[in-house]
Amino acid sequence: MEGDExxxxxxxxxxxxxxxxxxVRFNADTxxxxxxxxxxxxxxxxxxxxxxxxxxxxxxxxxxxxxxVGFEGCHECGSCRIGCPHENIKWEYxxxxxxxxxxxx
Amino acid sequence: MAEKFDVIVVxxxxxxxxxxxxxxxxxxxxxxxxxxxxxxxxxxMGGVLYRKQMEELIPGFYKEAPVERPVxxxxxxxxxxxxxxxxxxxxxxxxxxPYNNFTVLRAKFDQxxxxxxxxxxxxxxxxxxxxxxxxxxxxxxxxxTDRPDGDVYADVVVLADGVNSLLAKSLGFxxxxxxxxxxxxVMEVLNLPASKIEDRFNLxxxxxxxxxxxxxxxxxxxxxxxxxxNKESINIGVGATLSSLIKSKLRPYDLLDYVKNHPxxxxxVNGGEPQEYAAHLIPEGGYHAMPKLVGHGVVxxxxxxxxxxxxxxxxxxxxxxxxxxxxxxxxxxREANDFSENMLDxxxxxxxxxxxxKDLKKYKDAxxxxxxxxxxxxxxxxxxxxAASEMFTVDGTPKRDKQKKxxxxxxxxxxxxxxxxxxxxxxxxxx
Numbered sequence: 001m002e003g004d005e006x007x008x009x010x011x012x013x014x015x016x017x018x019x020x021x022x023x024v025r026f027n028a029d030t031x032x033x034x035x036x037x038x039x040x041x042x043x044x045x046x047x048x049x050x051x052x053x054x055x056x057x058x059x060x061x062x063x064x065x066x067x068x069v070g071f072e073g074c075h076e077c078g079s080c081r082i083g084c085p086h087e088n089i090k091w092e093y094x095x096x097x098x099x100x101x102x103x104x105x
Numbered sequence: 106m107a108e109k110f111d112v113i114v115v116x117x118x119x120x121x122x123x124x125x126x127x128x129x130x131x132x133x134x135x136x137x138x139x140x141x142x143x144x145x146x147x148x149x150m151g152g153v154l155y156r157k158q159m160e161e162l163i164p165g166f167y168k169e170a171p172v173e174r175p176v177x178x179x180x181x182x183x184x185x186x187x188x189x190x191x192x193x194x195x196x197x198x199x200x201x202x203p204y205n206n207f208t209v210l211r212a213k214f215d216q217x218x219x220x221x222x223x224x225x226x227x228x229x230x231x232x233x234x235x236x237x238x239x240x241x242x243x244x245x246x247x248x249x250t251d252r253p254d255g256d257v258y259a260d261v262v263v264l265a266d267g268v269n270s271l272l273a274k275s276l277g278f279x280x281x282x283x284x285x286x287x288x289x290x291v292m293e294v295l296n297l298p299a300s301k302i303e304d305r306f307n308l309x310x311x312x313x314x315x316x317x318x319x320x321x322x323x324x325x326x327x328x329x330x331x332x333x334x335n336k337e338s339i340n341i342g343v344g345a346t347l348s349s350l351i352k353s354k355l356r357p358y359d360l361l362d363y364v365k366n367h368p369x370x371x372x373x374v375n376g377g378e379p380q381e382y383a384a385h386l387i388p389e390g391g392y393h394a395m396p397k398l399v400g401h402g403v404v405x406x407x408x409x410x411x412x413x414x415x416x417x418x419x420x421x422x423x424x425x426x427x428x429x430x431x432x433x434x435x436x437x438x439r440e441a442n443d444f445s446e447n448m449l450d451x452x453x454x455x456x457x458x459x460x461x462x463k464d465l466k467k468y469k470d471a472x473x474x475x476x477x478x479x480x481x482x483x484x485x486x487x488x489x490x491x492a493a494s495e496m497f498t499v500d501g502t503p504k505r506d507k508q509k510k511x512x513x514x515x516x517x518x519x520x521x522x523x524x525x526x527x528x529x530x531x532x533x534x535x536x
Contacts, residue, residue, distance in 0.1 A: 013359075013362060013363075013366070014359060015356070015358040015359045015361065015362035017356075017358045019379075020293070020358055020379070020382035021382065023293075023379055023380060023381050023382045024381060024382055024383070027142065048354065050351055050354075053350075053351075053354050053355075053356055054289065054347065054350045054351055054356070054357065056289065056291045056357045056358060056384030057384065058356075058358075075383065075384040075385070076147060076269070077269075077289065077384045077385050077386045078268060078269040078287075078386050079287075079289050079347055079384075079386060081269075081281070082281060082282055082283070082284055082287055082347060082386070083284050083347050083350075083351055085351075087281075091269075092271075093140055093234045093269075093271070094234075095234065095251055096140050096231075096232040096233040096234045096250070096251050096252070097140075097141070097142050097231065097232030097233075099147075100146075100147065101141065101142050101146045102145065102146055102147065102148065102149060102211070102212045102381065102383055103212050103381060104210045104211075104212055104213070104294045104338075104380060104381045104383075105145075105148065105149040105150070105210065105211045105212055105292070105294070105381060105383040105385075
């Protein structure tokens with residue numbers, strides 16, 4: 001496996017993504033703008049749970065039988081919509097003014 | 106009765122604001138719709154803004170705009186695990202008018218730029234999402250927003266809604282982008298005192314520096330990392346095609362921390378206090394991935410049209426030019442009172458005839474080729490570092506033997522014929 005090869009070959013310290021997310025201002029809506037369409041697809045057809053790896057906000061967490069979606073920390077980058085190999089994520093913009101608020105970037 | 110404008114621009118990034126600014130200045134009644142709390146709230150870029158295309162809109166903008174530092178030095182580092190082969194250009198002429206480019210922080214700059222469009226007469230509405238285009242008889246005649254009674258009408262709708270252009274997609278202008286057509290970049294803004302920045306990067310006050318990092322910075326994936334100096338902070342980020350991130354199963358923020366802690370990079374960023382963490386997609390599909398840009402009553406500008414030159418890290422300048430050209434075409438269409446696809450198509454023609462279309466065409470196969478041939482990032486950059494180390498380590502071996510050893514390494518690890526064909530292939534897509 002190519003990824004494992006890279007991971008084992010280098011001393012990649014796991015980043016503290018929670019600390020990074022604390023730097024960002026989120027004006028979260030009460031309703032999610034991200035929807036996993038079918039949790040069974042994640043369970044049976046996606047052994048690597050890829051969205052839990054590439055999502056830059058660690059929005060997706062696999063909870064054994066279903067995919068938990070922490071939409072409150074979403075950067076609205078669109079990676080999950082494009083990167084989900086099963087097109088299993090419905091992706092919308094959060095309501096106007098809601099969601100991530102960059103102050104610098 | 107729903108309100109009608111001459112033109113509606115969706116998205117107040119560089120493309121949309123350029124378009125709205127140009128139209129408003131010409132006296133057109135234009136509505137600029139932004140989904141963020143303010144323009145720039147949803148936008149991220151590495152942080153380099155080119156002067157020329159901005160100045161075509163607002164001459165002398167840098168005297169007033171919130172720019173950080175004019176860039177006088179651009180460095181390119183081919184990183185090994187504990188080494189770097191470096192190259193670059195320092196030009197003090199870039200430190201004087203007319204500057205070449207500036208580092209900027211987008212949230213600050215975009216707000217200022219949009220305020221210029223408002224001054225020129227555009228109506229800016231923040232915190233509003235456009236849910237869909239209103240289409241009647243095959244023509245786009247307005248937009249449906251997420252506000253109550255939120256339908257608004259116009260002669261032309263300009264889609265400047267960025268890399269996630271749900272609107273262009275819903276009009277059938279393009280299919281969903283593939284993971285190989287977008288790069289996922291993550292970035293941190295680190296506070297560092299100006300004096301420290303100037304010492305570490307060898308700069309005078311009000312001089313800036315950029316470093317593009319290849320090779321080990323992305324662990325051989327197709328992509329780059331970067332460090333840009335602001336007034337009292339630095340942007341450090343890393344991006345790779347989404348497809349290669351998926352393949353390698355690396356978490357983007359782990360990679361960012363790897364870059365920050367790389368022994369060659371750490372001395373530059375050490376002690377920098379993290380201020381903000383940001384992620385964004387960059388449309389890097391290039392020429393072949395460009396969607397349909399024009400329809401009846403509608404045009405597509407900027408990232409929504411995949412206008413990024415990933416080889417030269419240009420994008421916001423292309424966005425600005427496309428926005429301006431769209432506006433100029435709309436002005437002609439207004440004179441003729443004809444907003445048909447046929448009329449508006451002159452925007453596409455002018456765009457493809459400008460540096461935007463020409464550069465996208467020049468590098469049309471570049472990203473794809475590097476994606477298909479990861480050896481450039483994965484094998485040659487480490488080889489280059491080993492070769493440099495071999496050549497510069499004085500250990501009593503005659504240089505001729507060292508040269509022989511280097512060539513042997515290349516032919517062993519890659520094969521002489523393969524290496525030659527790699528060189529030819531790279532030359533072909535970059536020429």
